[in-house]
Amino acid sequence: MRIIVALGKAVVISAFAFLAGCASVNKAPAEADTAAKTFQPKAGVAQVYVYRNETMGAALSMPVTVDGKLAGNTGPKSYFKFDLAPGKHRITSQGDGSVLDLDTEGGKLYFVWQEVKMGMMSGGSKLQLVDAEQGKKGVSECSLIQASP
Template sequence: MYRTPKNVLKMAVACGALLAATGCANVPLAPEESNQKAKTFAAPDEGKSGLFVYRDSYVGKALKKDVYVDGNCIGETADRVFFYTQVEGDKPHKVSTESEFSPNDLLVTMEAGKNYFVRQFIKMGVFVGGAGLEQVTEEEGKRVISKPEVKLATQGQCG
């Protein structure tokens, strides 16, 4: 069957969209010992709050998205990865992620001695998928991060 250039272009765009929705991105992972230690969800150090940021969205598996806390790079996410960091307790912190046209920010006030959980999710965009953030309950965050396929990523490498 003969295909016109217009039809070929449509097929290429459709295949690219399918790959972006189902492919997998890789980011550097922390050693397994660090992964297991983080999954104990221990109380943070004195005067600190623990922050877990994770991604588990089905859409946009081929995309990597940067995450920042108070303007500092935490790392680049992919599907089924998480980060753990400690921040100063008893104050608000800005968690940010890159999106299609501008950063998305989430302000979370964190009490010292507690762990907090933020989920990054991928959403459809005009040209490429964007990213959003939402604070989730401790129970939900622990449930997702405890899964064997969810791994601790190496910090400090933004794209």
């Protein structure tokens, strides 16, 4: 009986922590957020916006890698952007469906939606390339965070 009570308390405490906690991400200055939302392409490089415009999984910080290197960690209602050389790249995150192969062109913008998927024991995500209209709308609902160097 004691085990059941202890287990019940642990579940309740975990649920409150999950509902109350939010993933910690480093927000960029407001000026940088405003500038990024002008969506101005750069000649010679592809600009990729990774955004997470949901509050589902708010307690989870989700790492995103590009070609095997950490690009940043998203939190709820956040985005970051980075430049890539033209060519083939692999973007990954945690969870099933979290691999996106992208063939980029210089001077173009790309929008990747990180959809949070909740599993039985942990959260994951699905990375989806979306069109510019949907991507700009999603990014506009979010705040810019610092990408990893």
